[in-house]
């Protein structure tokens with residue numbers, strides 16, 4: 001069976017796997033990235049859009065922030081709409097930090113370009129099927145490419161293959177503990193060729209359900225609607241989507257959104273999920289492979305990048321001088337940030353969505369919480385420091 005060898009075998013070319021490969025390269029450590037989908041697919045898969053200050057700093061510091069700095073939209077606040085009111089949360093004034101709106105697929109494009117320019121190895125349409133020997137010095141990733149079985153031999157495996165990947169399942173039964181929650185709703189997301197009607201994101205709590213107004217550029221809007229978890233996308237023709245967005249967002253006198261052709265639409269289920277620990281023997285798990293948050297706090301991609309920043313340092317310490325301490329503390333350190341983001345994402349989700357049909361008590365609590373954010377500097381600062389990302393957790 002054809003075999004190849006590298007130092008760190010990385011499964012998955014999402015933000016976690018690609019960033020890890022890039023950080024390892026900067027430290028002189030070799031890696032091979034296996035990705036089941038095509039390059040075109042991963043570069044055009046529409047997902048998250050908000051980068052915390054720490055993620056922007058990491059991308060820029062490591063030399064892949066040039067286009068991000070040119071095209072990314074720096075936002076210093078967000079708007080909350082509820083009960084016919086509108087309030088701006090001045091995040092930068094409250095924390096000294098900001099977020100940058102820049103599509104996840106743009107981050108992925110920039111990282112792929114940087115890896116390929118440096119001679120890095122990313123195998124697209126290479127589907128990892130099984131991990132072996134994780135408790136030995138030389139684990140193997142078995143994968144299929146062009147209808148053939150191949151092997152990647154390595155010192156360590158980084159499982160960066162998202163929620164549906166194979167890596168997490170390679171850990172023997174009884175080792176991992178799972179914590180999870182599903183929510184009784186999903187998000188319908190659309191990309192529209194319509195100039196955003198605002199400069200900052202709007203998070204709206206409405207009796208018909210949550211809505212989010214975001215963007216990708218001065219010409220393109222990104223909008224989301226809370227829908228039922230089993231909703232059929234075919235039941236949402238463009239006119240229905242615009243009517244619902246108007247109903248939930250046009251709650252402030254004199255404000256209206258800009259409409260335009262819908263370029264793409266999809267439905268994403270909502271889940272909170274954590275698996276502990278994030279390491280077993282020579283397998284290190286990162287990103288969505290070990291934790292999922294509902295997207296309301298915009299944390300998913302940021303957590304994936306924060307995990308691999310730790311992992312890059314840990315592998316560097318091992319290859320530089322055989323130090324194992326950072327490999328050993330990786331999981332515990334990463335999980336502190338993961339659980340902070342779990343709480344924040346659950347809290348934002350609970351405050352902004354319609355949780356149960358006909359539960360007026362719940363909806364009064366939500367309005368009270370939103371008013372508190374709108375009137376208390378302390379509470380607004382708490383939301384802001386979580387949203388822009390805490391440097392230390």
Ligand code: FAD
Nearest residue numbers: 012014015016036047048128161162165287288298300301
């Ligand atoms: P991924 O980006 O999922 O990358 C994993 C990669 O592994 C994929 O490219 C996959 O093809 C590959 N892979 C899987 N199995 C294998 C295998 N067996 N062999 C080889 N390769 C494999 N977050 C937000 O903050 N806001 C949002 O609006 C938002 N929307 C989302 C919409 C969707 C549909 C999804 C799935 C996620 C969304 N997220 C959002 C979350 C955010 O995009 C993720 O947290 C982020 O992608 C995590 O990065 P990752 O690298 O860990 O995983």
Ligand code: DHB
Nearest residue numbers: 048049214295296297298
């Ligand atoms: C976007 C996605 C989010 O989940 C969020 O909370 C804010 C913005 C976006 O895709 O732009």
